Amino acid sequence: MQAPKTETKQPLLSVRNLGVAYKTAQGPVHAVSNISFDLAENEVFGIAGESGCGKSTLIRSLLRLLPDSATVSADACLYRGQDLMGLPDARFRKDILWSEISLVPQSAMASFNPVYRVGDQIIESIRAHKSVSKAEARERCKALFDVVGLEAGLLDSFPHEFSGGMRQRAMIAMALSLDPGLIVMDEPTTGLDVLVQERILRRIREIRSEIKSSIILITHDIAVIAEMSDRIAIMYGGEFMEQASAVDLFEQPYHPYTLGLKNAFPSIRNIGAELISIPGSPPTLIGPLQSCPFAPRCPFAVAACRSANPEIVGLEGGQHQVRCVRHADAVGFREQAKEKAVWQF
Amino acid sequence: MSANAMSRSLRKLGLGLKEHYGIIATNKLSLLGFWIIVLFTLVAAFAPWIAPHEPWEMLFDSKGEFAALRAPSWEFPFGTTHLGYDLYSQLVLATRTTLLIGATSGFISIIIGANIGLIAGYYGGKVDEVLMRLTDILYGMPFLPFIIILIALFGRKLEFVILAIVLIIWRTSARVIRAQTIAIKQRQFIAMARARGASDLRIIYVHILPNVLPLLLLYAAFNIAWSIITEASASFLGFGDGETISWGGMLYELWLSGKTRVAWWWFATPSVCIILLVTSLVFVSRAYEEVANPRLRKR
Numbered sequence: 001m002q003a004p005k006t007e008t009k010q011p012l013l014s015v016r017n018l019g020v021a022y023k024t025a026q027g028p029v030h031a032v033s034n035i036s037f038d039l040a041e042n043e044v045f046g047i048a049g050e051s052g053c054g055k056s057t058l059i060r061s062l063l064r065l066l067p068d069s070a071t072v073s074a075d076a077c078l079y080r081g082q083d084l085m086g087l088p089d090a091r092f093r094k095d096i097l098w099s100e101i102s103l104v105p106q107s108a109m110a111s112f113n114p115v116y117r118v119g120d121q122i123i124e125s126i127r128a129h130k131s132v133s134k135a136e137a138r139e140r141c142k143a144l145f146d147v148v149g150l151e152a153g154l155l156d157s158f159p160h161e162f163s164g165g166m167r168q169r170a171m172i173a174m175a176l177s178l179d180p181g182l183i184v185m186d187e188p189t190t191g192l193d194v195l196v197q198e199r200i201l202r203r204i205r206e207i208r209s210e211i212k213s214s215i216i217l218i219t220h221d222i223a224v225i226a227e228m229s230d231r232i233a234i235m236y237g238g239e240f241m242e243q244a245s246a247v248d249l250f251e252q253p254y255h256p257y258t259l260g261l262k263n264a265f266p267s268i269r270n271i272g273a274e275l276i277s278i279p280g281s282p283p284t285l286i287g288p289l290q291s292c293p294f295a296p297r298c299p300f301a302v303a304a305c306r307s308a309n310p311e312i313v314g315l316e317g318g319q320h321q322v323r324c325v326r327h328a329d330a331v332g333f334r335e336q337a338k339e340k341a342v343w344q345f
Numbered sequence: 346m347s348a349n350a351m352s353r354s355l356r357k358l359g360l361g362l363k364e365h366y367g368i369i370a371t372n373k374l375s376l377l378g379f380w381i382i383v384l385f386t387l388v389a390a391f392a393p394w395i396a397p398h399e400p401w402e403m404l405f406d407s408k409g410e411f412a413a414l415r416a417p418s419w420e421f422p423f424g425t426t427h428l429g430y431d432l433y434s435q436l437v438l439a440t441r442t443t444l445l446i447g448a449t450s451g452f453i454s455i456i457i458g459a460n461i462g463l464i465a466g467y468y469g470g471k472v473d474e475v476l477m478r479l480t481d482i483l484y485g486m487p488f489l490p491f492i493i494i495l496i497a498l499f500g501r502k503l504e505f506v507i508l509a510i511v512l513i514i515w516r517t518s519a520r521v522i523r524a525q526t527i528a529i530k531q532r533q534f535i536a537m538a539r540a541r542g543a544s545d546l547r548i549i550y551v552h553i554l555p556n557v558l559p560l561l562l563l564y565a566a567f568n569i570a571w572s573i574i575t576e577a578s579a580s581f582l583g584f585g586d587g588e589t590i591s592w593g594g595m596l597y598e599l600w601l602s603g604k605t606r607v608a609w610w611w612f613a614t615p616s617v618c619i620i621l622l623v624t625s626l627v628f629v630s631r632a633y634e635e636v637a638n639p640r641l642r643k644r
Contacts, residue, residue, distance in 0.1 A: 063540055065536055065539060065540055090544075093542045093543075093544065094542065097540060097541065097542035098540065098541045098542045099542070102540070102541075103537070103540045105533060105536070105537055105540075106533075107533065110532060110533040110534060111533050111534050111537045112534055112537075113534045113538070113552055113555075113556070114534070114556070115555040115556055115558075116555075124541075124551075125541040125542070128541065128542055128543065128547075129542060174541075
């Protein structure tokens with residue numbers, strides 16, 4: 001959270017109007033649309049949202065890991081000034097994947113090839129991009145294992161000999177192996193028990209002070225994101241609803257969905273308080289949106305919300321972006337949203 | 346290649362020799378089959394030194410009489426044919442031909458089948474469609490007319506017998522490997538390999554192939570067994586290589602001689618060998634089947 005801001009410099013990753021559509025029998029499903037953000041060097045950008053809101057699709061589109069049925073479009077997607085969209089697959093694989101953008105996947109459990117030793121798999125990913133000897137790559141692996149808190153001897157183990165937490169750490173070591181500019185973490189702690197989760201997060205935080213990489217952190221766990229991120233985007237129905245610095249987002253949320261999400265998580269200061277959930281479920285996203293995607297579940301929705309998808313508005317000097325027609329009334333909403341009855345309309 | 350380097354490259358393929366023996370030794374029948382195969386292999390390797398006579402050499406017994414249609418005795422352990430050929434020598438020399446044909450066509454067919462299965466399964470779409478329809482066409486190809494035409498066109502040569510067998514038997518392995526490839530390519534570690542920048546070929550041969558290896562070895566054993574049976578049937582019908590003796594060829598000569606009802610030892614020896622070797626291969630493949638499909642393992 002105390003990372004130095006480098007706003008004057010060129011952003012590491014700059015995305016403008018990214019959209020992903022899946023072909024289906026019922027017509028194209030716009031899983032992700034109108035996504036724009038800038039990621040600075042050494043910044044942690046958190047993306048939060050409930051299941052099915054398009055978080056994974058968004059990052060998979062950046063890594064070109066989507067199935068053939070998906071089409072990606074964007075006005076711009078610049079990594080250190082280089083256009084990622086126009087890059088041929090072979091060059092993207094060689095120059096960008098893993099060496100510049102690496103991934104810590106959702107379930108590290110299934111992410112190692114069961115027939116190879118863990119160390120060999122990390123060595124493989126180093127040697128695929130860098131011409132170093134096996135011995136050098138192995139030295140690098142030892143150093144990486146040290147960083148994530150695993151013993152060097154474990155390099156010769158098979159993935160099934162690792163516990164879930166160990167595998168996740170090994171996965172993080174693998175993601176760090178080539179000093180990438182950007183590490184995408186797709187729910188890095190999902191499926192781990194709370195203690196291991198905490199240990200992994202602590203480790204990620206420690207690593208942050210040692211490396212220069214930026215991180216995109218995807219999770220549905222607001223607590224994790226609040227703790228780790230410099231900036232946060234709240235995603236719903238394939239779009240960013242609100243985007244702001246972590247402090248601003250939690251202290252002055254503008255979007256009703258953000259207010260709802262905040263309600264749904266327990267607070268330490270208010271033990272025993274009843275949690276309020278948001279009734280309803282996310283939209284299906286078939287065909288282009290004709291209204292605010294959150295309108296059907298929003299207690300503050302008015303006619304304008306249902307007639308058009310609202311534009312993004314930059315507040316507080318453009319630093320706090322909100323996609324809501326009623327952002328001016330947000331101060332009142334913040335109080336009203338704390339009442340359970342408000343959500344049960 | 347030194348033994349050490351060889352075992353290392355085998356290990357790269359998935360397992361070391363020791364582990365393979367470990368797989369086979371888990372099952373008593375497989376172990377028995379394994380040693381029978383080893384025995385036949387040794388006989389094949391040293392055949393010219395083990396066989397006392399030439400395969401088509403007319404023999405006379407110790408009393409100087411023409412040794413035609415002799416039942417097994419100390420002098421002729423497996424008996425002789427109506428032309429006085431020693432069946433023991435024929436059998437030993439035929440082992441070499443049979444194993445050679447079996448191993449070669451089994452090996453080549455599994456390589457073809459594995460590659461076609463991996464490529465069809467991995468790429469899917471049109472590639473899959475074309476390769477699998479090709480396989481379907483082969484399924485519609487009756488083996489005997491196919492080999493008869495091939496032999497009629499090119500002559501009774503060992504190479505063409507092998508070619509005919511290979512062209513037919515890769516089909517089943519291709520289908521099975523394709524199905525397994527489709528299952529494995531959905532697994533997350535394949536997506537991760539792609540995220541790490543692995544090319545298609547690397548994913549197919551480095552990441553998927555070792556995971557289908559138990560199935561591959563299972564079908565390699567099946568293919569060898571099937572090649573041996575097929576070679577025997579082709580030779581029995583007179584479409585084997587006329588210059589080389591094989592087990593099926595021995596049965597063919599018996600049939601031509603018209604002595605089937607008289608000389609039980611003549612048809613017993615090659616038949617027992619065929620059954621023994623093929624059964625052993627199936628037993629060994631059982632052990633790999635248990636690795637490929639652990640549910641078969643006894644509880």
